[in-house]
């Protein structure tokens with residue numbers, strides 16, 4: 001195994017600022033499981049009664065329009081999960097649903113890469129998902145677009161996520177299909193944990209998850225309600241070393 005001696009930097013959210021204008025550094029990466037009914041169904045899993053929360057280590061997060069992700073040697077089955085990814089610029093505890101949007105700095109589109117074989121084995125034996133979700137580069141996200149100043153949450157409902165692999169569509173759905181809305185997720189998380197500026201939230205994936213192979217080119221997009229490209233992310237999958 002190759003030893004690494006470099007000092008990894010904390011990922012910067014360079015397109016976003018804190019509420020008082022400072023640079024925003026990425027902090028905890030929260031994720032939501034089974035937030036689309038059809039995806040829960042394809043995983044033969046029940047629809048959760050409250051949000052299913054897990055986290056990814058910060059080394060999984062890569063921010064930018066392009067990324068290269070190396071498959072880990074420990075897995076033979078890595079899946080793509082396209083997701084709407086939101087960054088916070090304020091922190092707090094017990095944030096109300098009505099105020100939750102005020103904590104949102106902006107958003108992009110990301111891929112919650114998952115070593116499905118390791119996750120399935122962990123589920124069977126009651127072990128955590130951390131390893132299956134947390135390899136280096138397993139959370140690539142596009143550049144973050146700041147939340148527009150004249151913003152109405154209703155506009156987002158018709159936003160659409162899409163993921164293609166080598167040009168073929170694998171996942172496609174509207175954000176309105178999310179079982180728990182973003183304000184509900186922020187409220188729920190903040191009842192459990194103190195949220196901080198720079199916290200990231202992967203909001204769950206639609207149906208259609210499938211395996212990626214070395215050499216695959218994945219493209220994740222978030223389309224606006226008028227069909228314009230809002231965010232995009234190109235991920236090249238490379239062989240395990």
Ligand code: MG
Pocket residue numbers: 031032033081083112202204205
């Ligand atoms: Mg996911």
